[in-house]
Amino acid sequence: MKSLVVGGAGFIGSHLDDALLARGDEVFCLDNFSLGTKENIRHLEGTSKFRLYEADASDMGQLDSVFKEIRPDNVFHLAANSDIQASAQQPDIEYRNTYTTTFNILACMHKYQIHSLFFASTSAVYGDKGDALLSEDTPGLEPVSYYGAAKLGSEAMISAFAHMNDMHSLIFRFPNVIGPRLTHGVIFDFIKKLRANPACLQILGDGTQTKPYIFVKDLIDAILFLVPKNTLAFDICNIGVEGSTSVRTIADMVCRSMGLKNVHYDFTGGKTGWKGDVPKFSYDLRKVHAKGWKATHTSDEAVRLTLESVLGKPGENNR
């Protein structure tokens, strides 16, 4: 089975490469290294069933030649600008890296008659729905970030291509994903800031922002379990975990893991961390549970496991 992982050198993509290789696939990893890194896939160098293509999926010429050569059986599309804060100043990053990559991948799948797509979407498509429990049937999606907008637009275009061309597509709306090889986000930021200044930690917002965090290996497990089962042209699943974790709790856990005490928290204030941030959300997970999948780890456990993987277990001196 030939699997093309677009964004395969990224944080999540590289874990997917590992899992696909472990189940015996030939894995073709395409990445432009805008957020992905060679470091993430260094351990796969020399693996006979792994091949890397340094190419930009937002460039139709480059993408087409990769599709032409590989003609994969499955496409896993994880290429995007996943750093919402970064694109808040430059929405064209989302136009190019998130939306255009999707359009180009769909056009190539249509051209080369490839029928199976997995797409990484996001809770950001819902916008800010306050305390509402978000299900796949929540109406009135109103993204407040360019990232969420480009992902929702991508979902829509996948729907059209799938219905027009008899494809099978499965879309996961990810919550926050964390774990080894993390490249940005609150845990990453806190560790970086505390390494620079262990006495004081600047926290964006008021620290009450509370979201579910999924451990990356749980997420990969869900992809491998559910993609082969999909028989629909277009299906969307919220993917998530039990519980959620506040930014303040994360700050406490990071400090503890780093062996730091009496760190002064300097809150920037306000409900949201930055413009375009959704401070709080919870998923209705009945759909994915009914499909027979459940996360192994809770949100708090995912934070703990991530800290262990990045910093080592408490007491170890590996900073």
Added chain:
Amino acid sequence: MKSLVVGGAGFIGSHLDDALLARGDEVFCLDNFSLGTKENIRHLEGTSKFRLYEADASDMGQLDSVFKEIRPDNVFHLAANSDIQASAQQPDIEYRNTYTTTFNILACMHKYQIHSLFFASTSAVYGDKGDALLSEDTPGLEPVSYYGAAKLGSEAMISAFAHMNDMHSLIFRFPNVIGPRLTHGVIFDFIKKLRANPACLQILGDGTQTKPYIFVKDLIDAILFLVPKNTLAFDICNIGVEGSTSVRTIADMVCRSMGLKNVHYDFTGGKTGWKGDVPKFSYDLRKVHAKGWKATHTSDEAVRLTLESVLGKPGENNR
């Protein structure tokens, strides 16, 4: 008041130009003449408050220079590939003419600090929901055409820009729009076919496709009534009429208007006219009615008025 009408030489756009000039606006009409025509705006030549820009909104450089020069107060975005059948073979038309135009307009509005946007969307964003009454809160939008997908993606991007930059945006989801200056669609096609062969009419599908048709002047009336009232960052309204009209009824009305009898109908068969067509839909119009607007003409009346405007009143020999 300076109003920029993107797609202002098109079927609907040119009627909007007329109405905006009638209320006293300075009207800046931007069109690339892909579907719009010089004929549609010929009557406005020499009007002091009307200015035409031949430019392509999918080209950021061209669009930026128009925004820089005009710095409009309001933007009305009606530029799109509105011919769903045409783009079914070439989805990149939708990527460029429908989605990219929206992104570029939003980027320019952000750059030049313009805060009021009207956007022409479509029933095609819902996909095929069978007999369900479609309201703005209908969940699970699943477009089956590239056109519907690019419009839904555009709505999402408008939401993000509006929330990020304190804009006011109003989105109408149009049903089928008909009237003078029509350039495509079932009425246009039937007249063309019957002029070529008055004895036989090929009808796509089984003729039971049934949709609401709005008369273009009703639609323009709604835009002018509702845009100035909008105080929200992002608001979506289904816009429509009482009743709906089947394709077979339209065939009968066209034949009668053209004075043709015993025309043989040759149905291509199947529920839909073409792949990507939604054969039937009905709108829940409570939201727009609650805002104080109602269409003057029913769907059947819109068809009759359109035929009169294109063919002349029954009995007149103006074919």
